[in-house]
Amino acid sequence: MTLGKERALFMSNPSPADQVDLEVYRHSTAHILAQAVKRLFPDVKLAIGPAIENGFYYDFEKATPFTPEDLDKIEKEMKKIIGEDLPIVREEVSKEEAVRLFQDQGEKYKLELLEDIPDDVVSLYRQGEFVDLCRGPHLPSTGRVKAFKLLNVAGAYWRGDEKREMLQRIYGTAFPRESELEAYLKTLEEAARRDHRKLGKELDLFSLHEEAGAGLVYWHPKGATVRRIIEDFWRSEHIKRGYDIVYSPHIARRDLWEISGHWGWYRENMYSPIDIDGVEYLLKPMNCPFHILMYKSRTRSYRDLPIRWAELGTVYRYERSGVLHGLQRVRGFTQDDAHLFVRPDQLEDEIVGVIDLMQFMMKSFGYTDYLIELSVRDPRNKEKYAGSDEVWDLAESALVRALERVGLTYTRMEGEAKFYGPAIDVKVRDAIGRAWQGPTIQVDFNLPERFDLEYTGEDNAPHRPVMIHRTVLGSMERFFAGLIEHYAGAFPVWLAPVQVRILPIAERHINKAKEIQNDLTVAGLRVEIDLRNEKIGYKVRDAELQRIPYMLVIGDKEIENDEVSVRCRRRGDLGRMKPDEVKERILAEVASKSV
RNA sequence: GCCGACAUAGCUCAAUGGCAGAGCAGCGCAUUCGUAAUGCGCAGGUUAUGGGUUCAAGUCCCAUUGUCGGCUCCA
Numbered sequence: 175m176t177l178g179k180e181r182a183l184f185m186s187n188p189s190p191a192d193q194v195d196l197e198v199y200r201h202s203t204a205h206i207l208a209q210a211v212k213r214l215f216p217d218v219k220l221a222i223g224p225a226i227e228n229g230f231y232y233d234f235e236k237a238t239p240f241t242p243e244d245l246d247k248i249e250k251e252m253k254k255i256i257g258e259d260l261p262i263v264r265e266e267v268s269k270e271e272a273v274r275l276f277q278d279q280g281e282k283y284k285l286e287l288l289e290d291i292p293d294d295v296v297s298l299y300r301q302g303e304f305v306d307l308c309r310g311p312h313l314p315s316t317g318r319v320k321a322f323k324l325l326n327v328a329g330a331y332w333r334g335d336e337k338r339e340m341l342q343r344i345y346g347t348a349f350p351r352e353s354e355l356e357a358y359l360k361t362l363e364e365a366a367r368r369d370h371r372k373l374g375k376e377l378d379l380f381s382l383h384e385e386a387g388a389g390l391v392y393w394h395p396k397g398a399t400v401r402r403i404i405e406d407f408w409r410s411e412h413i414k415r416g417y418d419i420v421y422s423p424h425i426a427r428r429d430l431w432e433i434s435g436h437w438g439w440y441r442e443n444m445y446s447p448i449d450i451d452g453v454e455y456l457l458k459p460m461n462c463p464f465h466i467l468m469y470k471s472r473t474r475s476y477r478d479l480p481i482r483w484a485e486l487g488t489v490y491r492y493e494r495s496g497v498l499h500g501l502q503r504v505r506g507f508t509q510d511d512a513h514l515f516v517r518p519d520q521l522e523d524e525i526v527g528v529i530d531l532m533q534f535m536m537k538s539f540g541y542t543d544y545l546i547e548l549s550v551r552d553p554r555n556k557e558k559y560a561g562s563d564e565v566w567d568l569a570e571s572a573l574v575r576a577l578e579r580v581g582l583t584y585t586r587m588e589g590e591a592k593f594y595g596p597a598i599d600v601k602v603r604d605a606i607g608r609a610w611q612g613p614t615i616q617v618d619f620n621l622p623e624r625f626d627l628e629y630t631g632e633d634n635a636p637h638r639p640v641m642i643h644r645t646v647l648g649s650m651e652r653f654f655a656g657l658i659e660h661y662a663g664a665f666p667v668w669l670a671p672v673q674v675r676i677l678p679i680a681e682r683h684i685n686k687a688k689e690i691q692n693d694l695t696v697a698g699l700r701v702e703i704d705l706r707n708e709k710i711g712y713k714v715r716d717a718e719l720q721r722i723p724y725m726l727v728i729g730d731k732e733i734e735n736d737e738v739s740v741r742c743r744r745r746g747d748l749g750r751m752k753p754d755e756v757k758e759r760i761l762a763e764v765a766s767k768s769v
Numbered sequence: 770g771c772c773g774a775c776a777u778a779g780c781u782c783a784a785u786g787g788c789a790g791a792g793c794a795g796c797g798c799a800u801u802c803g804u805a806a807u808g809c810g811c812a813g814g815u816u817a818u819g820g821g822u823u824c825a826a827g828u829c830c831c832a833u834u835g836u837c838g839g840c841u842c843c844a
Contacts, residue, residue: 239773328839329772336841340772343839384817384835494770497842509844611844649844680801715805729803747804
């Protein structure tokens with residue numbers, strides 16, 4: 175089981191030395207896999223087999239697909255090879271010699287790899303009858319591998335190119351100790367337990383409908399409640415920070431997308447035009463051109479800048495059918511988008527402002543751990559970028575200074591910038607250590623140019639503003655998926671779709687229960703009442719399974735003393751309290767947005 | 770889109786090519802109960818959709834749609 179890319183990274187914080195060792199260890203395990211496959215299926219052709227984030231894989235060309243039974247057999251054979259404790263021997267041979275060797279074996283993929291190696295001497299690794307072209311290094315012998323498991327089979331293109339052969343990839347994982355392997359498999363189980371698709375169904379948060387189209391999300395009342403809370407919070411935090419909230423249409427004439435360039439370079443993600451009175455309209459895949467039109471609706475003074483416009487903008491993008499995934503990868507989604515139109519001299523302060531907002535929002539949703547990547551130009555290849563050299567230098571240094579000002583450590587990604595500007599990407603780590611795509615801040619020199627954006631400067635001359643595209647949550651859909659998994663469905667009280675469920679013990683307690691429900695509802699809490707004719711144990715169990723943070727039990731004792739019994743999700747019975755006391759306690763917890 | 774697997778009741782899953790079933794949820798009745806499942810009963814299905822093979826198809830074949838694991842891509 176390998177997880178989607180957005181959340182693939184299980185971070186165990188290994189020391190650099192351990193990491194290297196683990197990589198070697200897994201790479202050697204991949205060779206053992208290949209050896210086992212060759213023993214069982216001699217006709218199979220070998221492609222490549224590296225170590226990856228949480229294990230390893232090996233790609234094979236085989237006429238018929240591997241079955242789960244094959245995987246079992248391969249695992250057994252691998253154990254045998256480990257038992258044989260074959261020495262793994264490095265050999266250096268001339269390229270010609272290697273070509274001859276792999277020609278004899280009919281390993282056409284290895285030959286193709288050899289063609290791309292410029293060196294005259296290449297290294298081979300040999301273990302028993304098996305030999306592979308490989309840079310190494312490797313473990314000294316196959317017996318060093320202690321704990322591994324094959325996980326699944328999947329299709330993969332040779333060299334990731336969809337025009338090339340489709341190979342079969344076997345994924346596996348390996349650890350130096352059995353206990354570590356078990357812990358990793360437990361983590362996979364935990365991830366499955368938290369899967370937002372499963373919880374979305376169980377907690378009645380959202381649905382998708384085959385008959386209505388793939389990748390289109392239906393937010394049920396409970397999911398919609400969480401979204402509404404997030405959106406309200408989002409809006410008020412933006413307004414506090416000097417943003418204005420805007421709205422824009424969902425379609426626009428094709429001409430607009432030609433000016434913006436999307437029709438040129440983003441067309442494969444856009445839906446076919448809609449004909450309206452003989453004019454072609456396109457569903458928006460992005461909000462930026464709309465905000466630009468608003469900018470251009472009048473002349474702008476240097477005094478007007480920075481302009482910060484935010485929109486929860488619903489966009490539609492074509493995604494290939496094979497990539498759709500729950501709420502994480504959909505065809506229609508709402509971005510928490512904003513565009514800042516700034517003077518070059520304002521860039522740094524504005525970036526700091528965005529980083530500050532982003533840190534505040536992440537913390538509010540319980541994410542405290544993140545990795546930051548700064549994507550900059552490829553200094554050796556400056557001509558492929560939009561915007562002048564000076565303005566790039568200015569923007570990159572503004573981003574660097576902003577990051578330094580807020581004291582964040584980051585990784586500089588040389589050459590990773592888009593052609594239109596440098597960017598900051600944030601990956602947040604969730605409760606079980608997986609990294610998700612978080613906020614992104616993208617500087618753009620291209621669209622202001624294309625749309626000929628201007629402001630009048632102090633010098634009464636026209637100047638070009640710089641645009642910043644940024645999102646802090648990404649999209650409501652993907653962010654919600656992440657939140658569900660981060661909290662395993664047990665949202666903090668301020669976000670919980672149902673904050674309190676009242677559990678009367680017997681019918682005679684119903685009136686009192688309703689009274690309390692009404693009181694709490696009027697106070698602004700989201701309260702349900704369980705009137706079913708069931709025992710208290712049943713009602714408690716159901717409320718726990720629904721991850722409801724507070725359960726208030728009402729029976730004879732409570733009515734007698736004008737109290738309620740308070741049970742807290744996963745913490746159990748807190749004892750009896752006055753209704754007002756509970757109310758204040760929960761309201762305070764909501765107000766503090768405690769996570 | 771491509772490779773592979775899969776699609777049976779609201780959910781989780783059974784059913785050699787031979788009468789479509791269970792548990793949970795739902796509804797009814799009994800019970801009125803003290804912190805993670807009370808008992809009995811009832812109802813629930815064009816087996817994803819459309820074709821085909823067969824005396825007979827949930828089961829075999831083809832196509833479509835969707836889902837799952839990947840490739841690729843991305844908010």
